[in-house]
Amino acid sequence: MNKIRFSKIFKVVAVCVLFCLLPTAASAAQVRGRVQHFYPSGLGPVVGVPVTVYNQQLGRSVVAYTDGTGMYYLGIPAGQYYLEVWASGNTPLVFGPFNVREPGTDIPPVTV
Numbered sequence: 001m002n003k004i005r006f007s008k009i010f011k012v013v014a015v016c017v018l019f020c021l022l023p024t025a026a027s028a029a030q031v032r033g034r035v036q037h038f039y040p041s042g043l044g045p046v047v048g049v050p051v052t053v054y055n056q057q058l059g060r061s062v063v064a065y066t067d068g069t070g071m072y073y074l075g076i077p078a079g080q081y082y083l084e085v086w087a088s089g090n091t092p093l094v095f096g097p098f099n100v101r102e103p104g105t106d107i108p109p110v111t112v
Contacts, residue, residue, distance in 0.1 A: 028075040029100050033107035035070050035085055045070025046087070046112060053081040053100075060084070070109075078102050087112045 031053065035046040051072040053061045058079065063086075064072040078100050084092035095110045 029078045029102045030104035031074045031076055031081075031100055031107060032104070033072055033083065034109040035066050035072065035087075036109050036111050038111060043111070046085075049112075050086040052084045052086070052092070053098075054084055054094075055079050055081050076100060083107060083110060085110060085112055 033051075035049055035051065036043045037046050045068065046066055047068055047070065049066045050063045051066060051074075052063055053074060053076060055061075055076075058077065061074055061076050061081075064074050066072050080097050080099055082094050082096035083098060084094055086092045093110075093112055098105070098107050
């Protein structure tokens with residue numbers, strides 16, 4: 001009898017914990033942007049470069065890498081951010097600030 005009661009209580013607690021976590025995950029905004037470079041033939045994508053965004057309250061985001069078209073994609077909470085492009089060395093090129101809103105924000109292309 002006690003095993004059955006404990007099992008039901010455990011399930012109820014687990015479901016409550018999941019419901020508490022859902023609003024946090026649902027409050028993320030999708031951010032996308034493009035990193036480009038001047039080439040002799042014109043503008044072109046910067047491929048495989050690490051990109052982060054920085055917010056004073058939340059700190060630095062996870063790293064996203066630019067794809068074959070120079071695009072990057074991040075899921076972050078709404079707020080004001082600076083874009084950091086880690087093109088070379090340990091010091092990023094910083095752009096912004098940018099206001100990120102839900103459900104998504106396009107950051108204008110940056111040229112490095």
